[in-house]
Amino acid sequence: MDKLAVVYSGMNLGVLALWLLIATLAGFIARKIVRGRPVLGLWGDIGFALLGVFLVGTVMKAFDVSLTDWIASLNLGPLNDVTRWVDIFVVAFLGALVLRGVLRPITGRG
Secondary structure: OHHHOOOOOOOOHHHHHHHHHHHHHHHHHHHHHHOEOOOOHHHHHHHHHHHHHHHHHHHHHHOOOOHHHHHHHOOOHHHHHHHHHHHHHHHHHHHHHHHHHHHHHHHOEO
C-alpha cells in the first residue's frame, strides 16, 4: 500500500489555487467535449476534475505510469519545470472526461 501513498509536501495557498484553476479548466473542456448539462456549473467542473485526478491518478500510480517522467524525458529545457502541472492537467482532463462520459446518460444531453 505504500506504493499508492501521495506526498503533500510543499502544499500552500498558491499551489491550492493552481490546482483549482487547472481543475476548472480541465473540467470545463471535458464538459464541452462530452456536451452534457452543466452539473453545478464551474463548481461541478472542479468536482469532476478533482475526482478524476484522484481516480485516474490512483490507477496510473498502481500501474507505475508517470506522465511527469515521460514529459521530463523529452528534455524540453526550461519547460521541464512545469511537467508536474502538465501531468496534473492531463490526468484531470482524462478523469473528468471519463466521469462525464459515464454520467452523461444520467445528467442528460446539454
